[in-house]
Amino acid sequence: MHIQMSNIHKAFGTNQVLTGVDFDLTGGEVHALMGENGAGKSTLMNILTGLHSRDQGSISIDGQEIAFSSPREAEDYGIAFIHQELNIWPDMTVLDNLFIGKEITSRLGVLNQKQMKAMAEEQFSRLSVSIPLSQEAGMCSVGQQQMIEIAKALMTKAKVIIMDEPTAALTEREIRKLFEVIDSLKKQGVSIVYISHRMEEIFAVCDRITVMRDGKTVDTKPIPDTSFDEVVRKMVGRELTERYPARSPSPGETVLEVKGISGKGRFENVSFSVRAGEIVGVSGLMGAGRTEMMRAIFGLDPLSSGEVWIRGKKVSIRKPDDAVKHGIGLITEDRKDEGLVLDFSVRENMALPNLFSFSSKGFISTRKEQEFVDTLVKRLQIKTHTTETPAGSLSGGNQQKVVIAKWIGIGPSVLILDEPTRGVDVGAKREIYQLMNELTERGVAILMVSSELPEVLGMSDRILVVHEGRIAGEVKGSEATQEQIMTLATGGQ
Ligand SMILES: Nc1ncnc2c1ncn2[C@@H]1O[C@H](COP(=O)(O)OP(=O)(O)OP(=O)(O)O)[C@@H](O)[C@H]1O
Numbered sequence: 001m002h003i004q005m006s007n008i009h010k011a012f013g014t015n016q017v018l019t020g021v022d023f024d025l026t027g028g029e030v031h032a033l034m035g036e037n038g039a040g041k042s043t044l045m046n047i048l049t050g051l052h053s054r055d056q057g058s059i060s061i062d063g064q065e066i067a068f069s070s071p072r073e074a075e076d077y078g079i080a081f082i083h084q085e086l087n088i089w090p091d092m093t094v095l096d097n098l099f100i101g102k103e104i105t106s107r108l109g110v111l112n113q114k115q116m117k118a119m120a121e122e123q124f125s126r127l128s129v130s131i132p133l134s135q136e137a138g139m140c141s142v143g144q145q146q147m148i149e150i151a152k153a154l155m156t157k158a159k160v161i162i163m164d165e166p167t168a169a170l171t172e173r174e175i176r177k178l179f180e181v182i183d184s185l186k187k188q189g190v191s192i193v194y195i196s197h198r199m200e201e202i203f204a205v206c207d208r209i210t211v212m213r214d215g216k217t218v219d220t221k222p223i224p225d226t227s228f229d230e231v232v233r234k235m236v237g238r239e240l241t242e243r244y245p246a247r248s249p250s251p252g253e254t255v256l257e258v259k260g261i262s263g264k265g266r267f268e269n270v271s272f273s274v275r276a277g278e279i280v281g282v283s284g285l286m287g288a289g290r291t292e293m294m295r296a297i298f299g300l301d302p303l304s305s306g307e308v309w310i311r312g313k314k315v316s317i318r319k320p321d322d323a324v325k326h327g328i329g330l331i332t333e334d335r336k337d338e339g340l341v342l343d344f345s346v347r348e349n350m351a352l353p354n355l356f357s358f359s360s361k362g363f364i365s366t367r368k369e370q371e372f373v374d375t376l377v378k379r380l381q382i383k384t385h386t387t388e389t390p391a392g393s394l395s396g397g398n399q400q401k402v403v404i405a406k407w408i409g410i411g412p413s414v415l416i417l418d419e420p421t422r423g424v425d426v427g428a429k430r431e432i433y434q435l436m437n438e439l440t441e442r443g444v445a446i447l448m449v450s451s452e453l454p455e456v457l458g459m460s461d462r463i464l465v466v467h468e469g470r471i472a473g474e475v476k477g478s479e480a481t482q483e484q485i486m487t488l489a490t491g492g493q
């Protein structure tokens with residue numbers, strides 16, 4: 001299948017998002033689509049697959065002009081789309097999620113459970129996924145949900161598969177498996193559009209790359225003819241200095257200390273401390289229990305035993321409110337669930353938890369609030385039409401930035417960040433690191449869970465490695481290596 005998109009224009013209301021994009025996809029190629037948050041990558045693919053209409057431009061497939069009026073139509077034509085924001089039905093089983101709207105029935109209309117199970121199992125084993133099909137999908141980790149979405153797309157036997165940030169929540173092993181599958185799809189002539197902010201992956205798996213900036217195509221090139229630096233330069237339109245801004249840590253008193261905390265079946269007897277001005281990285285494989293630990297410390301889940309101490313005093317945290325009162329902030333890995341109210345505006349989302357600091361004698365200072373919002377929107381380069389735009393209509397990466405801005409405003413003394421840069425582009429990543437450094441200079445203690453090893457190594461003063469719910473080891477940030485962390489994370493010595 002050969003797809004040609006030419007001179008595509010698109011505006012949402014008065015927000016002009018695409019202004020003349022060209023993109024072509026040939027049979028059996030893996031084509032990377034890169035660009036900063038809000039550049040228009042997801043929108044372009046939504047136009048191709050009929051979720052959005054275009055204002056101008058043409059799309060042809062194998063020389064024939066085409067316009068799908070719905071994603072379903074595109075899928076019937078052989079184009080599958082694995083979305084950036086997962087579409088999992090949490091109350092339904094894994095199996096039902098895989099076949100939703102595509103149930104296999106007998107001639108009498110009875111569901112053919114046996115055949116669906118067999119198909120699902122075949123797909124799962126191809127991806128080395130082991131999730132019980134009868135499990136409620138909502139019980140699956142974000143990584144597992146991503147694998148369900150991938151399996152679902154593969155089952156459609158599509159000729160073109162669009163993968164929008166497929167690996168953001170996957171483990172190294174799952175990523176390797178996905179790459180093997182991509183390779184074999186390629187050999188069968190399937191084309192893939194691969195959207196990601198992870199440069200290493202793009203160069204490992206893609207054949208060509210198209211870079212977008214501000215709703216336009218900047219360039220399309222074969223991967224061997226370009227380099228990391230060139231791609232970054234084209235994406236951000238300027239040279240970018242080093243990826244991780246230098247830190248000069250001078251840790252103060254111990255702010256947060258957990259002593260022998262356990263959460264039923266999720267983590268056991270975990271002890272560690274974080275000092276003022278320190279960044280402690282928490283590394284480990286997906287599903288090792290890192291997120292669960294952080295949720296429990298913040299009062300989202302109960303602790304079955306153990307103690308949490310703040311500045312040398314034992315505290316009782318039963319709900320997030322208690323944690324906030326003790327100066328703890330949490331940026332979750334799942335922004336849709338806990339971080340963001342999609343119907344609320346960017347301003348409301350950022351200012352909501354900070355109302356207190358903007359009010360004096362009970363009156364909220366709208367000017368102070370607006371100043372705070374404007375400063376952070378600028379700082380983090382949050383791409384939003386206005387600060388009154390609903391958060392739900394921002395691009396994925398920009399939503400993440402709003403969540404971060406919101407917590408920075410509260411000024412916590414302990415900030416827990418769970419995968420803070422997931423889906424965030426290189427320029428904004430660096431801005432987030434810079435903000436972390438500024439916070440620690442002001443004495444904030446930071447605990448950062450991250451699955452991106454370069455990030456953990458680049459930003460942490462100390463690194464805790466979690467394996468199967470326990471701390472498997474601690475290493476110094478400046479001396480640690482990827483191999484060392486991987487060994488500890490997989491249960492080695
Ligand atoms: N349904 C919508 N309504 C209004 N504006 C939208 C809608 N979808 C996208 N936009 C706007 O279009 C622009 C491009 O968004 P898009 O999601 O395509 O970016 P992206 O390149 O995929 O970014 P990211 O890397 O963050 O996922 C953004 O400014 C976004 O706010």
Ligand SMILES: [Mg+2]
Nearest residue numbers: 042084395396
């Ligand atoms: Mg996107």
